[in-house]
Amino acid sequence: MKDKGRFGQFGGFYVPEVLIPALEEMEEAFYQYYKDDKFVAELNTLYCDYAGRPTPLYYATRFSELVGFKVYIKREDLLHGGAHKVNNCLGQGLLAKYMGKTKLIAETGAGQHGLATSMIGALFGMQTKIFMGAIDVDRQSVNVHKMRLCGAEVISVSGGTRTLKDAINEALRYWTSNISDTFYLFGTVCGPHPYPTIVKHFQTCIGTEARRQCLEKIGRLPDIVTACVGGGSNAIGIFNAFVEDKTVKLIGVEPAGRGIATGKHAAPLSAGRVGILHGTKMYLMQDGDGQILDTESISAGLDYPGVGPEHCLLKDTKRAEYVAVEDEAVLDIFDIFTKCEGILPALESSHSLAWVYSQRNKLPADTVVVVNLSGRGDKDVGIVEKNRPVK
Amino acid sequence: MKTYKQTFAELKQAALIPFFVIGDPDFDTSLAIVKAAIDAGADILELGIAFSDPIADGPTIQKADIRAIDAGMNIQKAKDFIKKIKAYKDIPIGLLMYYNLIYQYGTEKFFADFAAAGVNSVLIADLSIDDADEVLAPAQKAGLDTVFMVTPNTETERAKRIAEKCTGFIYTVSLLGVTGGRDQLSDMIKPLITRLKSITDVPVCVGFGVSTPKHAVQLAQAGADGVIIGSRIVKIIEDNLNDKKSIPAKVAEFIKEIKKAI
Numbered sequence: 229m230k231d232k233g234r235f236g237q238f239g240g241f242y243v244p245e246v247l248i249p250a251l252e253e254m255e256e257a258f259y260q261y262y263k264d265d266k267f268v269a270e271l272n273t274l275y276c277d278y279a280g281r282p283t284p285l286y287y288a289t290r291f292s293e294l295v296g297f298k299v300y301i302k303r304e305d306l307l308h309g310g311a312h313k314v315n316n317c318l319g320q321g322l323l324a325k326y327m328g329k330t331k332l333i334a335e336t337g338a339g340q341h342g343l344a345t346s347m348i349g350a351l352f353g354m355q356t357k358i359f360m361g362a363i364d365v366d367r368q369s370v371n372v373h374k375m376r377l378c379g380a381e382v383i384s385v386s387g388g389t390r391t392l393k394d395a396i397n398e399a400l401r402y403w404t405s406n407i408s409d410t411f412y413l414f415g416t417v418c419g420p421h422p423y424p425t426i427v428k429h430f431q432t433c434i435g436t437e438a439r440r441q442c443l444e445k446i447g448r449l450p451d452i453v454t455a456c457v458g459g460g461s462n463a464i465g466i467f468n469a470f471v472e473d474k475t476v477k478l479i480g481v482e483p484a485g486r487g488i489a490t491g492k493h494a495a496p497l498s499a500g501r502v503g504i505l506h507g508t509k510m511y512l513m514q515d516g517d518g519q520i521l522d523t524e525s526i527s528a529g530l531d532y533p534g535v536g537p538e539h540c541l542l543k544d545t546k547r548a549e550y551v552a553v554e555d556e557a558v559l560d561i562f563d564i565f566t567k568c569e570g571i572l573p574a575l576e577s578s579h580s581l582a583w584v585y586s587q588r589n590k591l592p593a594d595t596v597v598v599v600n601l602s603g604r605g606d607k608d609v610g611i612v613e614k615n616r617p618v619k
Numbered sequence: 620m621k622t623y624k625q626t627f628a629e630l631k632q633a634a635l636i637p638f639f640v641i642g643d644p645d646f647d648t649s650l651a652i653v654k655a656a657i658d659a660g661a662d663i664l665e666l667g668i669a670f671s672d673p674i675a676d677g678p679t680i681q682k683a684d685i686r687a688i689d690a691g692m693n694i695q696k697a698k699d700f701i702k703k704i705k706a707y708k709d710i711p712i713g714l715l716m717y718y719n720l721i722y723q724y725g726t727e728k729f730f731a732d733f734a735a736a737g738v739n740s741v742l743i744a745d746l747s748i749d750d751a752d753e754v755l756a757p758a759q760k761a762g763l764d765t766v767f768m769v770t771p772n773t774e775t776e777r778a779k780r781i782a783e784k785c786t787g788f789i790y791t792v793s794l795l796g797v798t799g800g801r802d803q804l805s806d807m808i809k810p811l812i813t814r815l816k817s818i819t820d821v822p823v824c825v826g827f828g829v830s831t832p833k834h835a836v837q838l839a840q841a842g843a844d845g846v847i848i849g850s851r852i853v854k855i856i857e858d859n860l861n862d863k864k865s866i867p868a869k870v871a872e873f874i875k876e877i878k879k880a881i
């Protein structure tokens with residue numbers, strides 16, 4: 229491996245020996261192509277014509293009135309597939325194509341990354357297998373159906389806690405037996421090096437656009453940029469473009485599930501210890517011995533015991549601040565925001581909206597907040613209906 | 620305390636190395652099983668401490684991990700287990716683990732405490748030679764041998780560097796994949812043994828997928844210094860959970876069969 233893939237003490241590539249050659253091959257290909265003119269041009273065309281980039285930066289008038297300051301929404305929910313995941317999948321999928329790989333595998337929680345991978349599998353004519361925890365297959369059945377319609381095989385993982393963590397375990401195991409022709413298209417800024425770096429690179433378009441749009445629309449940078457944090461890809465994608473702008477506060481929002489104090493959450497930055505899982509050193513939810521704990525969140529996409537290594541560093545250096553909001557607040561805001569703006573936010577993205585709402589009338593009226601609306605909530609209407617039946 | 624070096628020097632055939640998850644299916648049964656394996660002719664023991672997310676393991680050992688954890692296994696009890704085994708017989712013991720458990724315990728303290736309990740080496744499934752720095756000093760300080768993995772897709776230059784860092788033996792993975800019983804040996808293993816034998820004198824022990832007396836013989840003939848049999852033995856435990864008392868004898872019988880073959 230050329231690089232260690234470290235973010236301070238975090239990151240690295242803690243994997244079985246059998247995976248090292250595969251990661252080396254991927255690292256080499258990434259460094260070879262990510263600035264290559266032909267690769268970049270091809271990716272930009274796909275971003276534009278296939279995915280629907282650039283996405284708008286929308287001034288949420290009524291929601292702004294409600295909270296008492298200016299809220300701008302980065303509309304990643306409008307992308308093809310309904311979430312930011314397509315940015316990464318197009319990038320890695322194209323990389324797989326340049327590497328001559330013919331098969332894709334991916335893990336998925338909410339099904340958004342699985343769906344985006346399935347779309348790209350169809351687009352590039354690659355055989356696609358999606359690993360998904362059995363609980364998630366159940367609670368995100370619409371996405372499962374869409375993946376299958378795209379031609380992907382969805383493998384329901386019944387081991388362990390039957391959620392995202394176990395889907396990753398199973399995808400990694402499958403990969404070790406099939407590394408020669410299979411590309412593991414990882415969904416977030418976690419996992420072994422080079423994934424955190426690759427995924428960040430392909431998601432940074434969110435922040436680059438949002439920064440430019442702020443300057444064009446408002447004539448200045450925002451005061452606060454906020455995003456939800458599962459593995460952390462949509463958050464890094466928008467934070468990365470603002471990290472050097474020291475006046476811009478970065479707020480990552482983790483899922484507090486039923487409350488941090490109950491232990492039933494998925495907020496390792498708020499209540500985890502440094503540990504090693506899935507090839508990376510990061511804040512991690514674990515017991516005293518280091519066994520990984522069960523997580524809980526109403527949003528399947530955030531239901532993961534770890535978090536991207538770069539977020540861990542941003543937390544320790546205090547460049548970003550991480551907070552957590554509970555399921556109840558998430559359900560509240562889903563309703564409030566949809567009624568205000570006529571936009572259904574994904575339950576994942578609703579976490580960052582809930583934090584914004586918690587600040588209502590607490591910030592000066594000219595404060596500008598940019599929210600990364602990482603996905604749309606169509607996939608979640610069943611869950612919302614179950615928890616908050618519409619009368 | 621008996622070393623790997625002494626063991627390999629004394630043996631005229633390939634070493635027989637069964638693998639068990641400590642505390643599978645429960646502490647006492649597990650202890651009886653491992654003692655029976657020793658009596659049946661095991662030369663070295665490879666023992667795992669159960670982890671919640673064993674990414675290098677197939678379904679058989681995953682289930683064993685869950686059984687052990689559900690039965691209350693933890694790091695302290697694992698240490699007691701090893702002490703009890705060592706009190707029964709001075710046999711070399713290699714631990715096979717995932718990094719987080721060691722990291723949480725404190726790497727240096729883990730190596731020291733488990734060396735004191737009687738372990739000869741600690742192999743970490745998810746720590747490659749690239750991060751060997753994190754464990755070499757603690758291992759040396761504790762007086763432990765070092766063991767790392769080589770796989771069929773490890774390039775020769777890298778295999779040399781790995782061999783240089785191994786003082787106990789090279790854990791040679793027979794196939795591309797996870798642990799689990801297989802009908803056939805992978806055709807990648809013989810060339811790998813030959814390749815390793817041409818670059819190092821460190822004993823080459825082969826694991827992953829080794830399941831039958833015939834496999835063991837084939838590996839021994841190909842030059843392996845030891846055969847590690849995991850899932851096939853763990854499966855005997857899984858298949859006899861409704862009659863736990865019968866497991867030690869059944870495991871012993873299987874080990875004798877392998878021993879006789881090599």
Ligand SMILES: Cc1ncc(COP(=O)(O)O)c(C=O)c1O
Nearest residue numbers: 340458459460461462529576603
């Ligand atoms: C809409 C949406 N937002 C956020 C996430 C969380 O992922 P990340 O933290 O990598 O952005 C997901 C994951 O499935 C998602 O579907």
